[in-house]
Amino acid sequence: MQQLNEIFTTLHQYIGGNNWFIFLLLGTGLFFTLYLKFPQIRYFRHAVRVVRGKYDRITDKGDTTHFQSLATALSGTVGTGNIAGVALAVHLGGPAALFWMLVTAFLGMCTKFVEVTLSHKYREFDEKGMVAGGPMYFMRKRLNIPLKNNKMIKTGYWLGGFFAIATVLSSFGTGSLPQINSISNAIFATFGVQHIITGAVMAVLLALIIIGGIRRIASVTEKLVPFMAIIYFLTAIAIIASNYQNIIPSFLSISENVFTGTSAIGGFLGAGFAFAFNNGVNRGLFSNEAGQGSAPIAHAAAKAHEPVSEGIVAILEPFIDTVIICFLTGMVILSSGVWSEKVPNQFQKTDIIVLAGSYTESSEDNVAKLSNYLNNKSDIPLYTGTLTVIDGKILDNNSIIHARSLAEDIVVKKVGVLYSGEIVVTNGSVADTPNDLIFSGKSLIHSAPLTTLAYTQSFLGESGKYVVAIGLLLFAFSTAIAWSYYGDRAITYLIGAKYVMIYRIIFVMAFFIASFVDTTIIWNLSMLTVAFMTVPNLIGLLILHKEVKSVIGSYWVDFRKEHPNEKVPKE
Template identity: 80%
Template sequence: MDTNEGKYDKKTDKGDTSHFQALATALSGTVGTGNIAGVALAVHLGGPAALFWMLMTAFLGMCTKFVEVTLSHKYRDFDEKGMVAGGPMYYMKKRLNINLKNGKQIKTGYWIGGFFAIATILSSFGTGSLPQINSISNAMFATFGIQHMVTGAVLSVLLGLIIIGGIKRIAQVTEKLVPFMAIIYFAGAIAVIFSNYQNIIPSFISIFSDIFSGTAAVGGFLGAGFAFAFNNGVNRGLFSNEAGQGSAPIAHAAAKAHEPVSEGMVAILEPFIDTIIICFLTGMVLLSSGVWNEKLSNQFQQTDIEILAGYYHEQNEENLAALKNHLNNKDKVSLFTGEIQIEEGKILDKISIIHARSLAENIEVRQGGDLFSGKIPVTNGKITDRSGNLTFTGQSLIHSAPLSTAAFSKSILGNSGQYIVAIALLLFAFSTAIAWSYYGDRSVTYLVGAKYIVVYRIIFVLGFFLASFTDTTIIWSLSLITIALMTVPNLIGLLILHKEVKSTIKDYWIDFKKEHPKN
């Protein structure tokens, strides 16, 4: 038996990758910016309780991932080049047709599979390519001062060289890249957690103490109710491990395995590694470091600014309750409309500014680098000045990748902790782009055949380069839509075929016991 094969594998098993390579490729697609920025956003919005609900999605995700991978491996095909062509679109094509009483069949499965394949191609850009390189280039510029276009050019060439070799070269890269990037991130996270050892137990308890009541106000965090913590934890968890979306089964379909159930079992490891290990580590880094509820100096994003009519103070219990309800979309407080007067960068009006869901302090307004004096128009709490020259700085909570960066700096690593986040973001996001290029080219194969894959790959790499130095806000919106368009038909298909999965598992164990009787 080959040394790369498992104990129960057979030399005659068909496929393009080993179990581990398929797992590594699928993990490279799921372990990405969501594990760094997504966890930080969930904790920022919902507090420690959101991390609990994120972890709960992983346990449900294990079951979902097992079922979708089992079905996709069972009904995979081989394209005209002899390469595996698999994924939810293939089980949809073969098993979601409508059989009529006269013996005829309506090919509904083919069209549902086509719909899923189109959504996957769009998502390969909206999820796996454009936002990823945009995040990488921003991180490289902020941390090392490398120009966005330079980062884009170098990584685009590297991406092209990898994906042109297809799944076999992709698997060869990911099986080395995934363990390497996981070790780097794990080591950095452990360094932060144990540098703040006195906060380990309190942080761990905080994850479970308020799961049904939400998180109370603490530090600069103004509090979050149960619904807010639950929704953000579940949303970020599903975004991270992609359970039910139908992307990972495309990678697992390529694995050499004679039993689909065995590959489904391998896939169970994905949500466990992605969410229960990596996301949990990120969460503990954020909580133990204390930065999640600490106001830090930063430049405000105008989209995160909300100007309130009147002065609020978080030490006032009535003010605090009103702000918590406002942020949790209950009773809204009055928003400011009019003009705010600024003199030498200081706000003269009796108003309050919320930035990143916290009351901002020590606010300074500049225009083109100089302290600003004048009036700024505001409508319903939002600044309507579109000149783009005004900048607001001050102290407030921060979120997403900057929050993770701040957390990694609160350890024996000091300011060098920011480099771990930047490098991890580079590796995580780049590996995601590699995996999604494969998901997209298998979808192209389903729709128009393998001969058009090269066209897709050229467009994929070109888009990857362009997104390194352009705004991808619209792409993120497209991503959320395409994820939903992939998930809905996949979950419907899994529900329809749940009895078949049950019988497939039963048959697997019967055959397994026959082939491997106990001694």
């Protein structure tokens, strides 16, 4: 498992975690924002009217209403990224990472408008009469290279196939595995229910819903998404208000270190600008999926007589998902102060790093060395050898990093009993030690446990953990529902609708298994699959930028003729 995790991490450094990916993502959003004159602002009011069904026609073709498509797409984005992902971004990059999440969302509103418009324009109907759409369809039809004598190089055909394969992989890496993993961890931490039991129950519920296809999925999500979003919104506001004395300092911490990075504070060993920027953008993409090409698959099913209206509806997604929900989660975490505090917890072995020497937080030089190492600026000697443990205490004087912080009060147990013996360490890793050897102590925490802790630092007290557990269950489960549909549309594109049921069975099985698999490996896998979808989609959008502008212009010409008394944005 450790080797697999290292492969995922290494690949991510060259793909999604590399600067070229970040600039491609933000650059595409910035280009279309300027090229289309800030449609995420100018069309926002119109988007609300369209999603309410004000301009619907009885003759519109599709499987779902505008609102149902928005709810389905939101159910695919409002998930662990809003609870666990925000916490992970702050844990990795400090408060400044939240700022870059918001920037990604603002630009992503325009990117999502463009990708949904194109995908809806080139949607098809499969052999069962269901809508089949998504970026793979516009790639196949519009990205081929013409040659003489009516011949062409089928680049679009191969790009569409690559995107569809990446979508299937991402349905597991983004939509299934991290969702149930976060659910099972939260339920175990809150209610003590074993991971495998949670996985089994949720897998059965998932199977009952997704077997019914997009119509049943839409009928569930249009009720589930508004309910869970409103409850989470009201609760978050109440918790932030209860920590009112930290609201202004939290706002300042987000903005004042945007271009400098966050210095070491408490157990947090610091994060440079590049680390905050990269992790904020990556977590922002994981949360709202703008540019990834997933939401267009849901929107393709919407009943509409032309594509731009559905693209305009999609503007609302990153706003609701990231600008509102993610920002609230971030403010809960920052105003509580727990993001930089070490707390007792059980260590994940893949997060443990044994150093060759001894380091202390009281030494500025030690903190600088550790910070540079954690931010990939320099190496640090890692330990290889054995650690001696007597009655649960490690006798060797080697410092141990867990969750990017110097671990304290470490206790080692085996089957619930204090352990005595030796621990083999290879290049700083203890991941190959027996599964029944458990490490615990005080360190920083991240992902869902950090958000859970933050929710307890308010008037709710320990009851706050129940809000996160239930919210995470609903958010993550709805994401898995939506991603099962994205995956089955990709399967339809690749090999036909008759194989969709086989995919759904595999999807549910993987959903169950992931409930008791290491969280770190799952997060690293999800970051890879996101990049594999995003790159071909963004390239396709940029190539077809003139067509996008032309389609939008035609939409407003027709709209003014049909609704002469309506106030519309000036082009």
